[in-house]
Amino acid sequence: MTTTENPIADGRHDFDFLAGTWKVEHRKLVAMADPHCTEWVEFEGVQWMRQTLGGLGNVDNLTIEKMPDGSRYEGMSLCLFDPESGQWSIWWASTIAPGRLDPPVKGRWTGTHGVFECSDTLEGTPIEVRLDWDAFDADTARWEQSFSFDGGQTWVHNWRMSFTRISHEALAA
Known part of the structure; x- marks a missing residue:
């Protein structure tokens, strides 16, 4: 998502749209480790993102x-861009698993859509993880998470976050 303000087109500016503070509406499966779960819950949160390393990274x-x-739940991610591969790596940590940094999902953006994947385990079960990002405009975006329990043959959508911008200024917390 290169703009005239961000002339380097190698992908390092793909997440620039996310800088600032956002209201986040969540829709999540109750039991994400159960590929047959159909019960959803909804709740709200707030997210901020700051850029670092001259656009080669961000923290949210x-x-x-x-x-x-x-x-109460708190999570954070570290996203780093590799100019040689043109890929982003995204690491996640949260209060659900204190002291654990999840394996990075890796991927790239094509226009306003980004896809990031990795292998992981969930409650002892091997899974594939896919994150889909969509940047609709300067003030709305969506993140969706899916798991595959069969090596990537089928995917179970389990969490959606819909973002509405509160402020372009990122909190310095």
């Missing part, structure tokens, strides 16, 4: 004051 923080079970 997601806060959900009240999850459906009443708990």
Whole structure:
């Protein structure tokens, strides 16, 4: 997503749209480790993103004051761009798994759509993870997560986050 303000077209500016603070509406499967779960929950949170390393990276923080079970949730990601491969790597950590940094999903953007994938385990079960990003305009975006329990033959959509911009200025927290 290169713009006239960001003339380097190697992909390092793909996440520039996300800088700032966002209201996030979540829709998540209750049991993401169960490929047959059909029960959804909805809740809200706030996320901010700051750029770093001259556009080669960014850090974001997601806060959900009240999850459906009443708990508070906080997560963060580190995204780094590799100019040689043209790919982004995204690492995730959260209060659900203290001290754990998830394996990075890797991928790239094509226009306003990004796809990022990796292999992981969920509750001891090997899975494939896919994240899809869509940047609709300067003030709305969507992130979707899917798991494959059969090596990538089929995918189970399990979490959607719909972003609405609150501020272009990222919090310095």
